[in-house]
Amino acid sequence: MKPMNVGLLGIGTVGGGTYTVLKRNAEEISRRAGRPINITMVADRNLDLAKQVTGGACRITDDAFAVVNDPEVDIVVELIGGYGVAKELVLKALQNGKHVVTANKALLAVHGTEIFTVAQQKGVMVAFEAAVAGGIPIIKAVREGLAANRIEWIAGIINGTTNFILSEMRDKGLSFDTVLKEAQRLGYAEADPTFDIEGVDAAHKITILSALAFGIPVQFDKAHVEGISRLDATDIKYAEQLGYRIKLLGITKRTAEGVELRVHPTLIPAKRLIANVEGAMNAVLVQADAVGATLYYGKGAGAEPTASAVIADLVDVTRMHTADPQNRVPHLAFQPNRLADLKILPMDEVQTSYYLRMRVQDKPGVLADITRILADEQISIDAVIQKEPGEGEEQADLIMLTHQTREKRINSAIAKIENLNVTSGKVTRIRLEELGK
Numbered sequence: 001m002k003p004m005n006v007g008l009l010g011i012g013t014v015g016g017g018t019y020t021v022l023k024r025n026a027e028e029i030s031r032r033a034g035r036p037i038n039i040t041m042v043a044d045r046n047l048d049l050a051k052q053v054t055g056g057a058c059r060i061t062d063d064a065f066a067v068v069n070d071p072e073v074d075i076v077v078e079l080i081g082g083y084g085v086a087k088e089l090v091l092k093a094l095q096n097g098k099h100v101v102t103a104n105k106a107l108l109a110v111h112g113t114e115i116f117t118v119a120q121q122k123g124v125m126v127a128f129e130a131a132v133a134g135g136i137p138i139i140k141a142v143r144e145g146l147a148a149n150r151i152e153w154i155a156g157i158i159n160g161t162t163n164f165i166l167s168e169m170r171d172k173g174l175s176f177d178t179v180l181k182e183a184q185r186l187g188y189a190e191a192d193p194t195f196d197i198e199g200v201d202a203a204h205k206i207t208i209l210s211a212l213a214f215g216i217p218v219q220f221d222k223a224h225v226e227g228i229s230r231l232d233a234t235d236i237k238y239a240e241q242l243g244y245r246i247k248l249l250g251i252t253k254r255t256a257e258g259v260e261l262r263v264h265p266t267l268i269p270a271k272r273l274i275a276n277v278e279g280a281m282n283a284v285l286v287q288a289d290a291v292g293a294t295l296y297y298g299k300g301a302g303a304e305p306t307a308s309a310v311i312a313d314l315v316d317v318t319r320m321h322t323a324d325p326q327n328r329v330p331h332l333a334f335q336p337n338r339l340a341d342l343k344i345l346p347m348d349e350v351q352t353s354y355y356l357r358m359r360v361q362d363k364p365g366v367l368a369d370i371t372r373i374l375a376d377e378q379i380s381i382d383a384v385i386q387k388e389p390g391e392g393e394e395q396a397d398l399i400m401l402t403h404q405t406r407e408k409r410i411n412s413a414i415a416k417i418e419n420l421n422v423t424s425g426k427v428t429r430i431r432l433e434e435l436g437k
């Protein structure tokens, strides 16, 4: 059968991995796909690199538009990233009737609706397994494997950089800044780590998972995004003493009032499997009504793990290439004309539990003042510990865990607690999820 011709946009880490794995496993891949899948054209600004990786075995150009406009190319693999030229290239490829495989979570989380609409109009596929959690086949699992279920929530460690930093902070008792520098030196964190450490990358990914889980449009602009850069090693230590680990989680949950879509540092019970995902590894926990909880674990980045997802998409597209577009798996798991208009809840309305840490004077009545404020907001306390004041200090750390409450209630309580004469400084607030049923 005629081979599928692939045009690769970008032959950096993931592009190089894709080239290598596709070549190394060509025989097995073709047995699976039903025909050979060949990279016939590569675009990269670094022509020398492209020549070196491909050994000159395919056409090379520094003009990515030459690839998306090439009549011989059946599938375009976009590995450029970002919302800029990548968007133009993807749209152009679709308009030219080519299928697109992309690892670009930012592009899909922000412009997914437009991109999927063009793809539908043109009867072509956009595949994006590599966009979420790298090598873990989580898109496939949520979109196909769990198709019988009503998905209730998803919670994921979907950014390896921040998980590496949090693991190191906990392991070695080091500050965020120290570990970030170390992570940059080791190549775990980018020179400009903003998207990773501020939670934006995780928010792109949970936005995509949310759309797949609940059959809603991608709505990155409505996600609550909070990273780990202000996290104090003290809280990691106290959390551990209380039986919790702190992870940067992407969370999306269906509630009676709407869909929660949020990324923030989260205390989770240390006994949960997902709490023990360390270093740069990723894991996604999905709670669904029929199957219960399922957990997916693996490498969320890197050349060959991400190539594994890209090539799985190439195989899928190759198999479905000749199928009637109506009979393919819909981009967002649900038929495009059956997407739901569920509201994304503002963060103020989200309900979760909280870890609070505050500096208090060590004298009678202080705890009573604080618990009165919480009671007035109808916030129930789960646990309290007060640390001994340090040598010569009059103030002590007070740590509280609350039961579930609404975010706006805890914010109001915190403002009142900070106004008390017996507390000083800001109250540290970290959300807590039990991740049970």
Ligand code: HSE
Binding pocket: 134, 158, 159, 160, 161, 162, 196, 201, 300, 301
């Ligand atoms: N920067 C991401 C991470 C990998 O740290 O997990 C690519 O999505």
